[in-house]
Amino acid sequence: MISTPSFIDLHTHTRYPDNDNFQYREIEKAAKYGGYSDILAMANSEIIIDSIENLSVAKEIDKKLNLKIHRVAALSKNLNGNELVNYKEFADKGIRIFSDDGKSLINDELADLAFKTLAKLDCGIFQHCELNCHSNPGDIAPPKLNNELIEIYEEEELKILERDLKLVEKYKTRYHAQHISTKKSLDMISRAKKLGLPVTTEVSPHHLLLSNENITFTDGTYKMYPPIRSESDRNALVQGLKDGVIDVIATDHAPHPKESKNINFKQAARGVVGLESTFPVLFSSGLFSLDELITFLHINPKKILKQLGYRVAKTNKISWSITETSFTTKTSYKNSTFENTKVLIRKELFNV
Numbered sequence: 102m103i104s105t106p107s108f109i110d111l112h113t114h115t116r117y118p119d120n121d122n123f124q125y126r127e128i129e130k131a132a133k134y135g136g137y138s139d140i141l142a143m144a145n146s147e148i149i150i151d152s153i154e155n156l157s158v159a160k161e162i163d164k165k166l167n168l169k170i171h172r173v174a175a176l177s178k179n180l181n182g183n184e185l186v187n188y189k190e191f192a193d194k195g196i197r198i199f200s201d202d203g204k205s206l207i208n209d210e211l212a213d214l215a216f217k218t219l220a221k222l223d224c225g226i227f228q229h230c231e232l233n234c235h236s237n238p239g240d241i242a243p244p245k246l247n248n249e250l251i252e253i254y255e256e257e258e259l260k261i262l263e264r265d266l267k268l269v270e271k272y273k274t275r276y277h278a279q280h281i282s283t284k285k286s287l288d289m290i291s292r293a294k295k296l297g298l299p300v301t302t303e304v305s306p307h308h309l310l311l312s313n314e315n316i317t318f319t320d321g322t323y324k325m326y327p328p329i330r331s332e333s334d335r336n337a338l339v340q341g342l343k344d345g346v347i348d349v350i351a352t353d354h355a356p357h358p359k360e361s362k363n364i365n366f367k368q369a370a371r372g373v374v375g376l377e378s379t380f381p382v383l384f385s386s387g388l389f390s391l392d393e394l395i396t397f398l399h400i401n402p403k404k405i406l407k408q409l410g411y412r413v414a415k416t417n418k419i420s421w422s423i424t425e426t427s428f429t430t431k432t433s434y435k436n437s438t439f440e441n442t443k444v445l446i447r448k449e450l451f452n453v
């Protein structure tokens with residue numbers, strides 16, 4: 102038996118508030134099964150958090166759940182990158198993190214204004230870096246498998262990240278690069294940190310454990326943004342955590358009904374679930390010590406939220422039994438890249 106503090110996820114898609122398509126209790130259950138006490142909910146719910154009214158609808162549901170849910174507001178109205186939301190209004194309500202996650206804020210002029218305004222308000226930008234997200238979103242990392250699929254080159258991530266880091270240098274805006282996937286992103290973040298800029302970053306479990314050399318794209322399970330890249334990127338990301346360049350492992354938990362995932366790759370929705378599997382698969386991989394995992398899943402995410410003015414939940418002790426078993430998702434949304442993977446650990450059920 103081992104124990105850990107409860108975890109804090111900086112990247113969850115709650116899906117709600119929605120139009121009654123999503124069972125919101127499934128988020129609470131997935132978090133509990135995975136050992137999480139806190140989640141940071143992205144703004145791209147079915148009802149987008151781009152107005153105070155929508156924020157209130159979200160918070161009404163949050164209150165019903167036995168889970169601490171921290172809220173993010175959108176950077177732009179309807180996440181379409183054409184009009185900024187009223188940041189001051191949200192900051193006055195205690196929302197200190199802004200993100201269009203699922204999309205990037207592409208327009209350079211608007212990005213400049215957003216970074217400038219949010220620096221003055223002492224708020225942070227969490228950016229999903231994807232240059233073609235509005236114009237021509239891709240499917241897969243090179244090399245592509247067939248003519249139908251659009252390649253997602255690493256430049257999509259690097260170009261937005263490079264521009265953003267210049268804006269951070271200009272305005273000293275608190276910045277967090279979401280789910281980085283390439284060695285070159287890591288190098289840029291490392292340089293920014295050496296300059297003393299207020300920058301942090303995260304990586305998702307699937308980018309640490311899988312590469313596009315060892316997966317078969319027979320169905321949509323492996324479709325996500327950013328895509329799973331090369332073995333050398335994967336190794337660099339693992340090392341990036343150990344070197345302290347990457348601060349946090351965040352799940353990018355994105356539940357999808359099976360109708361939109363168990364289909365061919367081109368048509369499949371992007372995203373995988375991760376709250377339930379993250380600790381079991383990472384612990385079992387042997388890539389990190391228990392202390393390292395506690396740093397990436399509890400200590401560092403807590404530090405980031407607290408620095409930005411969020412009040413985190415009281416830490417619980419989570420017990421895990423050392424048992425060789427096969428990981429299976431217990432909640433309804435089972436689009437996990439780790440379904441049926443052999444793991445060495447299981448959460449003690451009395452904590453659920």
Ligand SMILES: [Zn+2]
Nearest residue numbers: 202203229279
């Ligand atoms: Zn994203």
